[in-house]
Amino acid sequence: MATKEEFFAHIEKGYTTKGDFITMGAAMLENEAVTNALVKIPLKTLNRHGLIAGATGTGKTKTLQVLAENLSEKGIPVMLMDLKGDLSGLEQPSPGHAKIDERHEKIGIPFEAKGFPVEILSLSEQDGVKLRATVSEFGPTLLSRILDLTETQTGIVAVVFKYCDDKKLPLLDLKDFKKVLQYATGTGKAEFTKDYGRISTSSTGTILRKIIELEQQGADLFFGEKSFDVEDLTRIDENGRGYINILRLTDIQDKPKLFSTFMLSLLAEIYATFPEQGDSDRPELVLFIDEAHLIFKEASKALLDQIESIVKLIRSKGIGLYFVTQNPTDVPNEVLSQLGLKVQHALRAFTARDRKAIKLTAENYPESEFYDTKEVLTSLGIGEALISALDEKGRPTPLAATLLRAPMSRMDVLTSKELKEAIGKSDLVKKYNEEIDRESAYEILNEKIEKAEKEAVKEKNKPRSRKTSSRRTSTRQNPIVKVLTSATFIRGVLGVLKKVIR
Structure with a gap:
């Protein structure tokens, strides 16, 4: 059996770092913390992504809070997805507690209570900085993948974007996109067929139904102006601390399509906007995606491929x-293999399926002469976790069962008054919360259709010549009347959409 001295030397050697780092806590041997056997994560490797997993109530949220606080203190901005509504307390210092002092004495580092610069963001009608993006910015490829369209339907979406580019029709929100789809198979059918080829009404009908499904999850609030500039996620306060941007998602837990739509849009925008950093000494921005299974739960194969590609590529942007998430198996293997830092809280073995998941989880960690990983996974207490990270050269650090440090900020939500005050002093609220609905494809095409209708009525009411002729009267429909009939028909067939078109 290893002595504490041998274990201490093992941890100290494996977690020695020359650069800046975050201290997670003290390594444990035989269920007891070894004071000053500190588990340190180099800032240099924090763009290699990570996983925080464990059963409900084991301390995942507090671990997320500790990482966010320490990153902020190092001048690194953070973005958190807050689905349970318990992260806003980061803005206020911890009230402290005797048990926190006792924990930190065991770890070997002092405890200091602090509040942090926080920005409250919102995707819905909740208070906070409104996050929006236009349909044009989203692009045809990403939109098609979110809607899970076939190859043919994806081609139609690409044609719609091309038409809007050619005709200078701004595609800002979903009602713009729906209006162009309706126009393409109705009043504007001849125009589309001539310049872009025939568009199937059955395909556009399917696309419209999928857009309505997305709207029902609240996407009509996300698509529009003013577009959020991702550079605003990288702000530093006057004391050199990175802002902690908290996205409140408590009212969209049952809307995974909207959540994954936003996440992919955000990651794609960050990848397109941020410069290449190469092998830098610290990340530019760190994003924590709570309840991550919501992204993968209903994702199509195309969407999963998109996520995997972004995870691989975005780290070069810093x-x-x-x-x-609760279990590492919630994350696809292709993504899991890209994650450098793993913080694994306790798992519970209530069923045969649970035991199988624990076995698979244990196999994801380096072997250790000091631990039986499967046994440790079920015996960890609250605020304890197995940690496997990367050192400055990208090599896995020794596996360490860790007594984690306590958050410096409040481990609870802000009161309604505190939340209102935090939002009220935000510069970003003033910048983004004005709702803009300028003239775009919807208004321009409506005006075009109305003009065609008026011309058709005018043509119909024009006095007819009384001149008679023995020649047979043509049964071909006047082209202007045909436009009117077509427009009337499309409004009738798609009348169900009126309630979602503002």
Whole structure:
């Protein structure tokens, strides 16, 4: 059996770092913390992504809070997805507690209570900085993947975007996109067929139904102006601390399509906007995705491929992605293999399926002469976790069962008054919360259709010549009348959409 001295030397050697780092806590041997056997994560490797996993109530949220606080203190901005509504307390210092002092004495580092610069963001009608993006910015490829369209339907979406580019029709929100789809198979059918080829009404009908499904999850609030500039996620306060951007998602837990739509849009925008960093000493921005299974739960194969590609590529931009979920098996293997830091809280073995998941989880960690990993996974207490990270050269650090440090900020939500005050002093609220609905494809095409209708009525009411002729009267429909009939028909067939078209 190893002595504490041998274990201490093992941990100290494996977690020695020359650069800046975050201290997670003290390594444990035989269920007891070894004071000053500190588990340190180099800032240099935090863009290699990570996982925070564990059963409900084991301390995942507090671990996320500790990482966010320490990153902020190092001048690194953070973005958190707050689905349970318990992260806003980061803005206020911890009230402290005797048990926190006792924990930190065991770890070997002092405890200091602090509040942090926080920005409250919102995707819905909740208070906070409104996050929006236009349909044009989203692009045809990403939109098609979110809607899970076939190859033919994806081609139609690409044609719609091309038409709007050619005709200078701004595609800002979903009602713009729906209006162009309706126009393409109705009043504007001849125009589309001539310049872009025939568009199937059955295909556009399917696309419209999928857009309505997305709207029902609240996407009509996300698509529009003013577009959020991702550079605003990288702000530093006057004391040199990175802002902690908290996205409140408590009212969209049952809307995974909207959540994954936003996440992919955000990651794609960050990847397109941020410059290449190469092998830098610290990340530019770190994002924590709580309840990560919501992204993968209903994702199509195309969507999963998109996520995997972004995870692989975005770290070169200095962006770290951290997935927070109950079980590592919630994350696809292709993504899991890209994650450098793993913080594994306790798992519970209530069923045969649970035991199988624990076995698979244990196999994801380096072997250790000091631990039986499967046994440790079920015996960890609250605020304890197995940690496996990467050192400055990208090599796995020794596996360490860790007594984690306590958050410096409040481990609870802000009161309604505190939340209102935090939002009220935000510069970003003033910048983004004015709702803009300028003239776009919807208004321009409506005006075009109305003009065609008026011309058709005028043509119909024009006095007819009384001149008679023995020649047979043509049964071909006047082209202007045909436009009117077509427009009337499309409004009738798609009348169900009126309630979602503002």
